[in-house]
Amino acid sequence: MDHLAYRQKLGTLGPSTNTIVQPDFDDLRPVGVTNHYSRIAIPNDPVTDDASFVKLVNSxxxxxxxxxxxxxxxxxxYLVMGMSAATFWNGRQGAGQYLKMMQDRAQVGVSCGSFATEAALNVYKAKRIAFMSPYFEVANAQVRRFYEDCGFTVVRDLCLQRPSPVQIAHTTDEMCRQAILQLDGDDVDAIVQVGTNLSMIRLxxxxELFLGKPVIAINTATYWHALRALGVQDKKAGFGSLMEFH
Structure with missing residues (x-):
C-alpha cells in the first residue's frame, strides 16, 4: 500500500499550458488520496477564432x-481528466467513445468533465441550464450539443474567447461574475462553467449563495465524480454544495 495514498492514488491529466487544474484538484483532495499530475505537451499558440481553437483541440x-x-x-x-473541451466533442455518443478510448489506454476508470457535469446536474434534477466557457463558439456548440443529447435544455451560453491557452488562467473574478449574472434568470435551474484552466471552484x-441555485465548476464536478466513483464520500466545505452535501 502506498504510504500516502492509502485510500486512492489518482492520476490527473492537464494541458501543459494549464496552471489552474492542478492546484484546484489539490485543494479538493481528501487525506489519504493523492494526485499525480501528467502534463499534455501543447504549444501556447494564439487563439483568435474558431479555426485556431480547433487546432488547439487537435494538439x-x-x-x-x-x-x-x-x-x-x-x-x-483511477484517472481524473483535467481537460475539458475534447471530452464534449461530437455529442454524447462521441464523448462516450472518447471516454472509452481513455479507459482502454489508462486501464483504469476515468472521470472527465462532460460526464461529470452531467452527473452533477442530475444530482440537482436540473433540466434547464446555462453554461459559460473560455472558448470560442465552435467549442460552445459542441458543449451545447452534448448537454442537449443528455436531455437538458440549454437556455443560454456564453464564451469568453480568451486569446491563448495560458490567458484562460488570467481570467478575472470580475469577468466570471459578469458572465454568471448574464447567464442567470428565472428560466435557468443551474449554471455550469466549463474549461479547466478557468479558476471557478470558489467563485x-x-x-450559489447569492443566486440560490447550483453553480457547477467543472474542476469541482470532475474531482467529485472521481471520488464518488471510488467510494470516497468525504465532504468538504467552501467549494459549493456538490462537495459539501452530495
Missing part, C-alpha cells in the same frame, strides 16, 4: 495518450 488530442502512458507507470488507481460556491 491536445495528439499528445494526450503519451501523457496517459506516463501516468500508468505510477500504478494509479461558483459563492455564486
Amino acid at each position: 491536445i488530442n495528439q499528445a494526450t495518450m503519451e501523457a496517459v502512458d506516463v501516468l500508468r507507470t505510477c500504478e494509479m488507481d 461558483a460556491a459563492a455564486a
Whole structure:
C-alpha cells in the first residue's frame, strides 16, 4: 500500500499550458488520496477564432495518450481528466467513445468533465441550464450539443474567447461574475462553467449563495465524480454544495 495514498492514488491529466487544474484538484483532495499530475505537451499558440481553437483541440488530442502512458507507470488507481473541451466533442455518443478510448489506454476508470457535469446536474434534477466557457463558439456548440443529447435544455451560453491557452488562467473574478449574472434568470435551474484552466471552484460556491441555485465548476464536478466513483464520500466545505452535501 502506498504510504500516502492509502485510500486512492489518482492520476490527473492537464494541458501543459494549464496552471489552474492542478492546484484546484489539490485543494479538493481528501487525506489519504493523492494526485499525480501528467502534463499534455501543447504549444501556447494564439487563439483568435474558431479555426485556431480547433487546432488547439487537435494538439491536445495528439499528445494526450503519451501523457496517459506516463501516468500508468505510477500504478494509479483511477484517472481524473483535467481537460475539458475534447471530452464534449461530437455529442454524447462521441464523448462516450472518447471516454472509452481513455479507459482502454489508462486501464483504469476515468472521470472527465462532460460526464461529470452531467452527473452533477442530475444530482440537482436540473433540466434547464446555462453554461459559460473560455472558448470560442465552435467549442460552445459542441458543449451545447452534448448537454442537449443528455436531455437538458440549454437556455443560454456564453464564451469568453480568451486569446491563448495560458490567458484562460488570467481570467478575472470580475469577468466570471459578469458572465454568471448574464447567464442567470428565472428560466435557468443551474449554471455550469466549463474549461479547466478557468479558476471557478470558489467563485461558483459563492455564486450559489447569492443566486440560490447550483453553480457547477467543472474542476469541482470532475474531482467529485472521481471520488464518488471510488467510494470516497468525504465532504468538504467552501467549494459549493456538490462537495459539501452530495
